[in-house]
Amino acid sequence: MVSEAGTGTMTAQILDGKAASAAIKDELAERVAALKARGVTPGIATVLVGADPASQLYVGMKHKRSEAIGMNSIQRELPADATQEQVEALIDELNADESCHGYIVQLPLPKHLDTDAILERIDPAKDADGLHPTNLGRLVLNVNGPIETPLPCTPRGVIELLLRNDYDLAGKHVVVVGRGVTIGRSMGLLLTRRQVNATVTLTHTGTVDMAHHLKQADVIVAAAGVKHIVKPEHVKPGAAVLDVGVTREDDPETGKQKVYGDVDPGVREVAGFLSPNPGGVGPMTVALLMTNVVETAERQAGIA
Numbered sequence: 001m002v003s004e005a006g007t008g009t010m011t012a013q014i015l016d017g018k019a020a021s022a023a024i025k026d027e028l029a030e031r032v033a034a035l036k037a038r039g040v041t042p043g044i045a046t047v048l049v050g051a052d053p054a055s056q057l058y059v060g061m062k063h064k065r066s067e068a069i070g071m072n073s074i075q076r077e078l079p080a081d082a083t084q085e086q087v088e089a090l091i092d093e094l095n096a097d098e099s100c101h102g103y104i105v106q107l108p109l110p111k112h113l114d115t116d117a118i119l120e121r122i123d124p125a126k127d128a129d130g131l132h133p134t135n136l137g138r139l140v141l142n143v144n145g146p147i148e149t150p151l152p153c154t155p156r157g158v159i160e161l162l163l164r165n166d167y168d169l170a171g172k173h174v175v176v177v178g179r180g181v182t183i184g185r186s187m188g189l190l191l192t193r194r195q196v197n198a199t200v201t202l203t204h205t206g207t208v209d210m211a212h213h214l215k216q217a218d219v220i221v222a223a224a225g226v227k228h229i230v231k232p233e234h235v236k237p238g239a240a241v242l243d244v245g246v247t248r249e250d251d252p253e254t255g256k257q258k259v260y261g262d263v264d265p266g267v268r269e270v271a272g273f274l275s276p277n278p279g280g281v282g283p284m285t286v287a288l289l290m291t292n293v294v295e296t297a298e299r300q301a302g303i304a
């Protein structure tokens with residue numbers, strides 16, 4: 001926490017996801033070069049169904065950043081009215097494509113599609129999001145040792161962002177807000193692994209007295225997707241707060257779409273550390289996705 005001279009207020013240290021993800025990209029560029037020297041170009045693919053502007057933005061970032069570090073990127077798109085069979089046929093194609101080491105299906109999918117069946121059809125070895133039941137099952141079962149499969153990108157990004165800011169999670173009480181599978185549920189699994197050793201309270205829409213739980217937290221991971229749900233009065237002074245959830249609304253001043261996080265701006269005056277939104281965990285999600293794919297290519301190439 002930084003004291004502002006003469007004002008009596010404290011301002012949280014910013015956990016800068018852009019800076020941390022830039023450092024990861026530099027490290028990955030070297031690993032990609034090493035793979036290329038062995039004749040292997042790591043390949044990442046994305047499947048986008050429909051034309052949701054936010055999903056298009058995220059998929060675009062994934063390709064731009066992967067290409068910038070020398071990876072091969074394959075962008076596949078289907079219309080919003082694609083059938084389950086069409087999506088599954090594309091999954092089968094990518095499972096068989098040897099130039100693709102890992103891929104993701106951009107979420108959320110249009111409501112008429114069976115998301116669980118689609119994720120389950122991905123070859124677990126190519127599941128760059130770590131959301132296949134086999135990979136999530138390995139995460140549940142293996143609390144102690146290294147895991148030889150991709151880990152969910154956003155939760156991995158949260159932990160990496162704290163690590164790169166010398167924040168030790170061991171023994172800390174982390175309150176996670178939101179139980180979605182891409183963030184909340186898998187966040188709890190990663191945080192309670194022996195290497196991390198945090199204690200987790202996973203809160204959700206059925207939680208009674210959310211404010212009470214938040215106030216106990218050394219670390220808050222806010223991933224509810226509810227604008228400014230975490231208020232200054234909910235935060236223990238000095239706590240680390242990671243703002244992960246996203247709400248898009250028209251800005252009344254500009255009329256343009258604006259990103260709002262789960263954390264009220266006033267939290268900055270109470271927290272010790274703050275990962276902002278945008279500029280925090282979002283860029284880390286993309287960096288850890290690329291890490292998952294590079295690691296898969298390394299495993300295949302026999303690099304430890």
Ligand SMILES: Nc1nc2c(c(=O)[nH]1)N[C@@H](CN(C=O)c1ccc(C(=O)N[C@@H](CCC(=O)O)C(=O)O)cc1)CN2
Nearest residue numbers: 058104105106107108129153259278279280282283285
């Ligand atoms: N298959 C998946 N789908 C989705 C995931 C995921 O991990 N796998 N997560 C989110 C979206 N997401 C990646 O896909 C993602 C979200 C945000 C960012 C990001 O860098 N955001 C910027 C702000 C950009 C803006 O909106 O203007 C930031 O936080 O600074 C990257 C990726 C849902 N779907």
